[in-house]
Amino acid sequence: MKAGIPVAIPLTVIAITFGSSAQASSLGTLAPTVMSLLVFSASAQFAALSVMKSGGNLLTVLVTVALINARFIPMGIAIAPSLKGGRLRRALEGQAVVDAGWAASSQPDGTYDRLLLFGFFCMMIPAWVGGTFIGTLIGPVKNIHLFGLDAIFPMFFLALLIDDLREQRTYSATLMSIAIALLLTPITPPGIPVVVATLPALLALRKK
Amino acid sequence: MSNPWVIIITTAAISATLKAVGPIIVSKKQLDDKHVAAVKLLGPCLLAAIVAIELFSNQSHLHINNQVLGVGLGGYIYLKKGNLIASIAIAVVVTALMRRFR
Numbered sequence: 688m689k690a691g692i693p694v695a696i697p698l699t700v701i702a703i704t705f706g707s708s709a710q711a712s713s714l715g716t717l718a719p720t721v722m723s724l725l726v727f728s729a730s731a732q733f734a735a736l737s738v739m740k741s742g743g744n745l746l747t748v749l750v751t752v753a754l755i756n757a758r759f760i761p762m763g764i765a766i767a768p769s770l771k772g773g774r775l776r777r778a779l780e781g782q783a784v785v786d787a788g789w790a791a792s793s794q795p796d797g798t799y800d801r802l803l804l805f806g807f808f809c810m811m812i813p814a815w816v817g818g819t820f821i822g823t824l825i826g827p828v829k830n831i832h833l834f835g836l837d838a839i840f841p842m843f844f845l846a847l848l849i850d851d852l853r854e855q856r857t858y859s860a861t862l863m864s865i866a867i868a869l870l871l872t873p874i875t876p877p878g879i880p881v882v883v884a885t886l887p888a889l890l891a892l893r894k895k
Numbered sequence: 896m897s898n899p900w901v902i903i904i905t906t907a908a909i910s911a912t913l914k915a916v917g918p919i920i921v922s923k924k925q926l927d928d929k930h931v932a933a934v935k936l937l938g939p940c941l942l943a944a945i946v947a948i949e950l951f952s953n954q955s956h957l958h959i960n961n962q963v964l965g966v967g968l969g970g971y972i973y974l975k976k977g978n979l980i981a982s983i984a985i986a987v988v989v990t991a992l993m994r995r996f997r
Contacts, residue, residue, distance in 0.1 A: 693983060718899045725907035735906055745902060752906045756913045758941065763917020765937040770918050777918035784914050790942055797935035835991030838962040841949040842969045842986035846979050848942040849970065860936050861943045868944035872952045884944030888936035892929050 694787045695810045697839040699818035701729055705736070706822020712740050716823040723819040727785065727812065731755045734877065754878035761885045762789050769799040783808035787840070790847045795854045860887040961997065965989030 702723065709719035714736075726732055731752045738748045763781050766789060770777040780801065788807025792800040852861065864884040871880035950963050969986035973979060 722903045759913040767918040767921035778915035781918035835987045838986040838990040845970045851939040864940040864943045865947040881944045891932035
């Protein structure tokens with residue numbers, strides 16, 4: 688669980704931002720806090736809030752959330768062999784997948800450390816839900832982005848990517864993923880580029 | 896605006912379903928060496944895409960974000976020294992300075 692501390696702190700700050708934004712949208716305290724507990728996906732929640740604020744209907748919100756969270760499908764496929772039990776239990780254990788925990792629990796041999804995944808989840812959930820609750824209480828926070836805390840997540844993911852590349856040296860597939868993600872960003876809805884960018888991983892299936 | 900509770904329940908159901916799909920359709924027994932190799936590649940591919948989008952896009956536009964210099968420097972420090980905390984600190988401080996003085 689200690690490994691999750693550097694991520695839990697900025698996550699709390701982001702959660703406070705979400706809570707305060709939700710409060711500013713007249714959602715009150717309970718609804719945003721319950722949403723953080725049940726949905727537990729920063730990008731999807733911010734997107735849903737944005738669509739709700741702009742007057743979007745239920746279908747628009749659902750499609751947006753589905754597209755943004757579609758990355759959980761390849762993440763779930765990757766982590767599935769490391770989970771225990773039958774399908775129902777694996778599906779329940781798969782609920783612990785969050786971006787940072789999924790990435791941090793990745794092992795050099797292609798497996799995932801499920802206890803590390805659960806440890807991250809146990810650190811993240813109080814940070815995210817508690818931060819949201821605090822955010823709804825304190826209301827809108829001005830200029831929080833000036834502190835630069837939003838650099839923590841890309842830096843954390845970049846460090847994990849560097850570790851991966853040191854071990855696997857999969858430069859061509861990685862560069863292809865970056866190119867796909869950036870090429871698709873202006874022409875597809877949010878969420879799609881990340882999912883399509885996993886296609887270079889299929890190159891491994893062609894190797895003899 | 897739609898009823899927020901309906902939105903919360905349905906978005907939670909969608910998220911839970913998407914997280915369950917992979918573990919339901921794939922089990923350890925089904926994967927041969929080629930598939931294990933593909934699964935290993937998923938990690939760097941997804942991470943690279945997430946980092947690229949975080950740094951070089953603004954929703955649906957390509958855009959060089961303020962974190963690029965900080966995360967770039969942090970990444971260089973991590974590459975050379977392997978110190979995650981120092982890398983994160985540099986990324987945050989440089990990003991904050993960029994926003995303050997830009």
